Amino acid sequence: MNKKKVVxxxxxxxxxxxxxxxxxxxxxFLLIEQFGKFxxxxxxxxx
Amino acid sequence: xxxxxxxxxxxxxxxxxxxxxAERDFMYQxxxxxxxxxxxxxxxxxxxxxxxxxxxxxxxxxxxxIPFFIIGFFGIIGLISxxxxxxxxxxFGMFQELLYKIKSIKITIPGFMRYFKYVVLGLTILxxxxxxxPFFCKxxxxxxxxxxxxxxxxxxxxxxxxxxxxxxxxxxxxIIFIAGSITMKRFFCVTLCPIGAIYGLFNRISLLKINVHKxxxxxxxxxxxxxxxxxxxxxxxxxxxxxxxxxxxxxRCIDVCPHGSVSSNIPLFNRSQxxxxxxxDISGSVSPG
Numbered sequence: 483m484n485k486k487k488v489v490x491x492x493x494x495x496x497x498x499x500x501x502x503x504x505x506x507x508x509x510x511f512l513l514i515e516q517f518g519k520f521x522x523x524x525x526x527x528x529x
Numbered sequence: 530x531x532x533x534x535x536x537x538x539x540x541x542x543x544x545x546x547x548x549x550x551a552e553r554d555f556m557y558q559x560x561x562x563x564x565x566x567x568x569x570x571x572x573x574x575x576x577x578x579x580x581x582x583x584x585x586x587x588x589x590x591x592x593x594x595i596p597f598f599i600i601g602f603f604g605i606i607g608l609i610s611x612x613x614x615x616x617x618x619x620x621f622g623m624f625q626e627l628l629y630k631i632k633s634i635k636i637t638i639p640g641f642m643r644y645f646k647y648v649v650l651g652l653t654i655l656x657x658x659x660x661x662x663p664f665f666c667k668x669x670x671x672x673x674x675x676x677x678x679x680x681x682x683x684x685x686x687x688x689x690x691x692x693x694x695x696x697x698x699x700x701x702x703x704i705i706f707i708a709g710s711i712t713m714k715r716f717f718c719v720t721l722c723p724i725g726a727i728y729g730l731f732n733r734i735s736l737l738k739i740n741v742h743k744x745x746x747x748x749x750x751x752x753x754x755x756x757x758x759x760x761x762x763x764x765x766x767x768x769x770x771x772x773x774x775x776x777x778x779x780x781r782c783i784d785v786c787p788h789g790s791v792s793s794n795i796p797l798f799n800r801s802q803x804x805x806x807x808x809x810d811i812s813g814s815v816s817p818g
Contacts, residue, residue: 490734491734491736494604494734498600498605501597502597504597504601505596505598505599505601510598513589513594514564514565514589515560515580517572517580517585517589518563518579518581521573522571522572522584522677524673524695525572525573525666525670526677526678527674527692527699528692528693528696
């Protein structure tokens with residue numbers, strides 16, 4: 483990778499790791515679980 | 530090796546015995562649903578263990594909450610591997626590749642259609658925010674129709690009474706999807722998949738890379754014979770752009786290159802190329818380029 487790509491990669495890595503950590507702290511898992519646990523009527527074409 | 534990986538992950542993500550009537554809605558409702566799988570896999574499928582990332586992403590946006598975790602999750606996977614998961618993990622990708630094996634008229638997808646998935650991605654983000662509707666799940670997602678809708682309705686016939694316009698729309702699209710996948714290479718992945726669109730944006734900077742040797746003084750220089758293009762499941766000439774937005778890193782081009790010009794920065798993927806080169810057995814025809 484050239485220098486420019488390394489810089490972009492590093493910045494994006496920091497951003498995405500930070501977003502993941504914020505999501506974990508915010509308990510995004512609980513939201514995801516709520517959506518996943520129940521039948522998604524939109525997904526099966528009934529709404 | 531790739532087909533084994535696709536079958537393995539299809540079973541890994543979809544092996545819940547969803548016919549257990551004790552479970553409400555005939556689907557897994559345990560704590561694994563907290564985890565998103567990295568590919569398109571409907572969470573209403575009776576066999577699914579995990580959650581769909583794009584479904585969860587839209588539902589979270591619909592509630593007016595920013596899905597930090599899912600954005601970070603997409604980004605980290607994209608930075609590591611680009612669209613690799615599309616080629617090696619996605620059951621829906623494998624399904625399309627199998628459909629394409631059916632003998633029929635074959636059509637090349639026009640170049641401009643490749644950008645349509647970015648329109649879909651834009652609508653997938655904007656419509657849940659402004660209109661509070663999960664656009665992709667509701668109007669397009671063929672995984673929801675094929676993996677979830679058909680089976681949920683068969684197991685819960687009372688749902689039939691709720692069938693309406695959107696049901697007809699989704700099944701019409703599903704028929705188009707099947708026809709498209711039989712006649713065009715990975716029709717859905719190339720033209721519509723928002724998850725592939727996201728991962729594709731990272732192909733240029735991801736850790737996993739494909740290289741094409743072009744130095745004419747070297748014996749393994751690319752001659753642009755187009756053997757890679759003929760075998761590519763996404764219809765890409767990898768020598769034109771090794772970081773193409775649609776490259777799913779399936780490594781087929783490495784296996785079929787008669788000159789050994791294509792390689793990956795992960796040695797594991799170059800193994801079959803080395804084996805083929807040493808035995809002098811490289812499959813596929815070479816057309817003048």
